[in-house]
Amino acid sequence: MMLQRIRIGMVVLIALFVVGCATTTTVSGKGAIPQKTPDEQVDLLLVAATQYLSANDPQRAKVFIGRALEVNPKSSEAQNLLAMAFWQTMELDLAEEHFKDAIRYDSNFSKAYLNYASLLYTQNRQKEAEKYIDGALNDPLYDQRARAFMIQGMIRQQLGKHEQAIESFRRSLALDRTNPAAMFGVAVSAYEIGDYIQAEKYYRQGRENSQASPDSLLLGIRIAEKLNDADAKSSYELALKNLFPDAPETKLYFGKGQ
Numbered sequence: 001m002m003l004q005r006i007r008i009g010m011v012v013l014i015a016l017f018v019v020g021c022a023t024t025t026t027v028s029g030k031g032a033i034p035q036k037t038p039d040e041q042v043d044l045l046l047v048a049a050t051q052y053l054s055a056n057d058p059q060r061a062k063v064f065i066g067r068a069l070e071v072n073p074k075s076s077e078a079q080n081l082l083a084m085a086f087w088q089t090m091e092l093d094l095a096e097e098h099f100k101d102a103i104r105y106d107s108n109f110s111k112a113y114l115n116y117a118s119l120l121y122t123q124n125r126q127k128e129a130e131k132y133i134d135g136a137l138n139d140p141l142y143d144q145r146a147r148a149f150m151i152q153g154m155i156r157q158q159l160g161k162h163e164q165a166i167e168s169f170r171r172s173l174a175l176d177r178t179n180p181a182a183m184f185g186v187a188v189s190a191y192e193i194g195d196y197i198q199a200e201k202y203y204r205q206g207r208e209n210s211q212a213s214p215d216s217l218l219l220g221i222r223i224a225e226k227l228n229d230a231d232a233k234s235s236y237e238l239a240l241k242n243l244f245p246d247a248p249e250t251k252l253y254f255g256k257g258q
Helices: 038-054 058-071 076-088 092-105 108-124 125-138 147-157 162-175 178-192 196-208 214-224 230-243 248-255
Strands: 025-028 029-034
Touching: 025 196, 038 058, 038 076, 058 076, 058 092, 058 178, 076 092, 092 108, 108 125, 108 147, 125 147, 147 162, 147 178, 162 178, 178 196, 178 214, 214 230, 230 248
Parallel strands: none
Antiparallel strands: 025 029
């Protein structure tokens, strides 16, 4: 039975915006009146939009994003956030259009590259996704590089570039040493290239940092088979049967007699 590859669940990142205090003032006969710059207006509108997106209310978010774009039609932050809103409403063509606009208005906007690559990944457009995830990693100071390297690893894994995928997952772990998704990512790709010792090492690390799942237990079974570790295999089989008796993976595995 061939290894069922683990597709690591995508969690879409909606970035938080930091809004500066308004400092510009004008003076009238009645005293100083605070005025917000266009950039500050956009920031405030996008803060509200982000809150609505986080509350799973993309329609209201679009209202505030639209107002922000009236102030600055070339705001890459607003274009990126609008793309995220369209993604939530499953208007994927529009999401793609606005991710491209965000990148067009700021060719160094790592967040938009990362989000667009994630969208392409979910659509199984891995070759395109690989190009855009590289754009997210051009900035060495980008604060989401751990996530970007992990997604790069996932894309490379789906393309069958397992040695490169391992490199990406390891770089993600160098930045976030407790991420079990990256650990399992190494384990899957190491298994695929026949490096079962490395696969077991990272598999065990992943198990220590996460709860068991049918897919992860199946991976453990496959690795144990290759290493002729009967005790580990029996342990994972027992856990699969007891913890997930009704899971499709469990029924398929035991129903076919392995």
